[in-house]
Amino acid sequence: MAVTIGSVMRHCRNYFEAGYLDGDFTISSGALMHPALADGRYIAITGSAFNDGVHKIGADTLIDESFNGRVWVLSPPAAFVDLCAQIAEYDTKNPAGALQSESFGNYSYTRAGDSATGGTATWQTAFARQLLDYQRLTSEVMA
DSSP states (O other): OOOOHHHHHHHHTOOOEEEEEEEEEEEETTEEEOTTOOTTOEEEEESOSSOOEEEETTTSOOOOEEEEEEEEEEOOOHHHHHHHHHHHHHHHHSOTTOOSEEEETTEEEEOOBOTTTSSBOOHHHHTHHHHGGGOOSOOSTTO
8 A cells, every 4th residue: 555645644643734624515626625735735634535644735625515524624744744755655665575685696686664564665665764753652543
């Protein structure tokens, strides 16, 4: 499964909440229709039948529906968004179950390992130090 900014936020239990809107919402032509939410803004939807989760307005295509729920307005710092992109790239290059090492002839290759599992380092392990600054004990979003 591909790593998303939402999965990294969930791991850190930090959604960078800046407020929320409650009420009736409509998603039409793949976009959330609400005048208070500008393109490029990250949001977390709860109470939807098809679209619960973290999305970027104007970049993510949503499934059309009308629902009564909550839309959290999120404000992740640019450094966190950049770190999420690095994590996604790492995860693509180092998928779970990938070969730990191989050798033949004079050639040998070894990936960074996870001493706890004996396998390839997960993104959580590989980026643990960088993620510490963003860790929280609890989050109101997606609790």
